[in-house]
Amino acid sequence: MIRFKIVLATVFLFSFINANAQQSQRLINNWEFLKSDLGGIWEAMRPTKPGSSESVPIWSKVTLPHCFNAEDAVDPDVNYYQGPGWYRINLKIENPYINGRTILHFEGAGQKTQVYVYNTKVAEHVGGYDEWTADITDAVAAFKKDTSFAKRFANQIPIAIRCDNSRDLEMIPSDLSDFNVYGGIYRYLNLDYQPQLSIDKVFALAQVDAEGKQGTLKISSRFYNPKSIQNAVVDITVKDPQGKIIGNSQKELKSFKIEEELSLMTIKKPILWSPEIPNLYSVEVKVNQNGETATQTEKIGFRNFEFVKKGPFKLNGKRLLLRGTHRHEDHAGVAAAMTEDMIRTEIQMMKDMGVNFIRLGHYQQSRIVLNLCDSLGILVWEEIPWCRGGLGGPIYQAQAKRMLTNMIEQHYNHPAIIIWGLGNENDWPNDFTTFDESKIRAFMSELNDLSHHLDKTRMTAIRRCDFCKDIVDVYSPSIWAGWYRGIYTEYKEISKKEFDSVDRFLHVEWGGDSHAGRHSESPDDALSKVKKAGNGDEREGDASLYGGSARVSKDGDWSESYICNLIDWHLKEQETMPWLSGSVYWPFKDFSTPVRPDNPVPYMNQKGVVERDFTKKEAYYVFQSYWANSLMAHIYGHSWPVRWGEKGEARMVKVYSNADEVELFLNGKSHGVKKRNSQDYPAAGLRWMVNYQEGKNELKVIAKRGKKTVTDNITQEYQTAKWGAPAKLTLQEIADADGKITIEAKLLDANNVLCLDAKEYVYFGVTGDGKLIDNQGTSSGSRKVQLYNGRAVISLFTNGGKSIISVKSDGIATAFLNL
Structure with missing residues (x-):
């Protein structure tokens, strides 16, 4: 039998609304x-005629999601806009x-937001990463009463929204957090129609023992009932991953009180959720009142996890190496305003790389991300944006607690989540x-106590x-x-030392920066x-990049x-660390x-294995x-057009x-077959010394695993x-497709030999009809x-006209190209 608790919420501005509203539409255009x-x-509201001299200030047409900082976050000549x-x-x-x-259901807007119906402020919210809602019912009714x-507005309702990402020390995250604190309605905004009585939240707690023999499902609900x-x-209806109904119940409610009546459903041998097979059950809750129904459906998964003490x-019940x-919520040309298609592409790329775990840094992220992690089988550490800067006062601390509460309540049902993160680099003043x-x-x-009070089933963590x-x-x-300290061959030794100093150890954040397209014949010299x-x-x-002790981050x-x-x-060391989580x-x-x-690339953290526009770097293929499970082979150097060395010198x-x-x-000549051995560094033994002509x-490779073959x-x-x-710069057109031209600049010496180790900054410019595709x-x-x-x-749109492209570098004569 299913038993459940009913919790009544009677607030005007509540933090979350269900994803399955009876009538819901994204407000995009x-x-x-x-x-x-x-x-x-x-x-914002005064009526003006188009082209009127009174039509100031000038508004621009946009679509949502939209970010103030779509381009200026990486504009090399300005500080990004905060205001x-x-x-x-x-x-x-x-x-x-x-x-x-x-x-109005906001999936996220940065960082302080106010909502107006005509000239009436109906809601405000502080926190750029929560979901939250504004009930505009009464203000809309009041507006409609005035004929x-x-x-004047053609029977439509004027809505205005003010977002503000101004610097504020009493707000998290800190502006020193090493990521942009973006502004705008940069996640989806939905218009939801709800019955008088609707569902605020459903909490569905699925648990199973390590052997997978016995599962329990606890269900509780919170309703929105302002009248x-x-x-x-x-x-309540519960379905298994095949869609079969395994539980169904109905209860009549005479009145709503804030009380807890626990529901409990026992499931023998539940079908388990894992990264390999992410099985999802569904829990549907319907509330029916006076012929109207509100519905919310949640996806859940049964899994048992454990960070073994000192292990x-x-x-x-089985060891899994995470x-x-x-x-980060960031992409070329849009900054934080990633569309659902972009997000789906990114998470699928991670899965294809072989990822089974993501830390969402450093803030609560879109429900789209969490849904994808559930369905694709990716475990998650999600955290609040208490990041660097120290600790503020009561307002600051109240926001941190509020965001932690919102994050846990809003993402409580996701089987992917195993860790709630409480902070990052909080030792940074x-x-x-x-x-x-x-x-x-x-x-x-x-924060730790609050997290465990809200959710007793998941771990807490900090970095x-x-x-x-x-x-x-x-x-x-x-x-x-x-990268920042020592040499990479110290990795296992340092990790074991740190592992021994705590009960439960997980190594998050490692790697280093790489400038896409830059390669080296002797990369370890530093x-x-x-x-x-x-x-x-x-x-x-x-x-x-200046001063301090020698380190690869500066000297590499x-x-x-x-x-x-x-x-x-x-990665080869991790295969020999049985204690590593x-x-x-x-x-x-x-x-x-x-x-x-x-x-x-100015204003960019370049440690990714893909660029900001999803272009894969070589490191993607190392992972x-x-x-990855699917058979793959990749010759290092797809973005390395010219190698160099002595004539007859062997190159790896x-x-x-x-x-x-x-x-x-x-x-066309075979250089032999090599067998893969993960401990034969580098490239797991798949390396050859050859003489280029x-x-x-x-170059071509044929890779085999059993009867399967791939080539590259x-x-x-x-x-x-x-x-x-270096003596001179040249410019040439290397591609032209559909009005988009790609230009290549080269730095040569006095004898027109390409300077293959040149690292100078170059500056592109355009005059004429064309527009550079920059600030990406x-x-x-x-x-x-x-x-x-x-x-x-760099590329540019010609716009059907003529342009002159320039490239310059300090101390080198500017080069030009007529298009």
């Missing part, structure tokens, strides 16, 4: 936007329910005049705050072996300058070649940050070769593959000519960018 503040709400911005729209509102509620208003409706019937991680990465470790410890304890590591369930120290560290922690100032070449070596070493590479995709203006060719054996062909070379091939030039000091935060989408092996590319 017909918006206008103003990137500044207004003198008052009337400036207010306004959105407005006229909506036709026709609620089909008798006395129904009309709701002059209705006529204190009485007498309703609630139906590894177990899922459903193979993870991180996700700077926002306040005092930095008090004891107060940070006390507040961390409050990098050693003086709080005893408070949470799982701790991740800072280990950046081979390691000769670096001393063994004995620890791998990054410290304040380590991200700087930032090549894809080096990062592939570092990752390769880490897992590791989580930082991050999956390059993302923008205001604190790194001097990077090869695939260790983690590496192949990243999960095949049993691989055969390499150079210019001068000029063009064709690339073309590379081999340059033996030596180059001198990619190596091929920035008008200011460091060269990669003496070259750089």
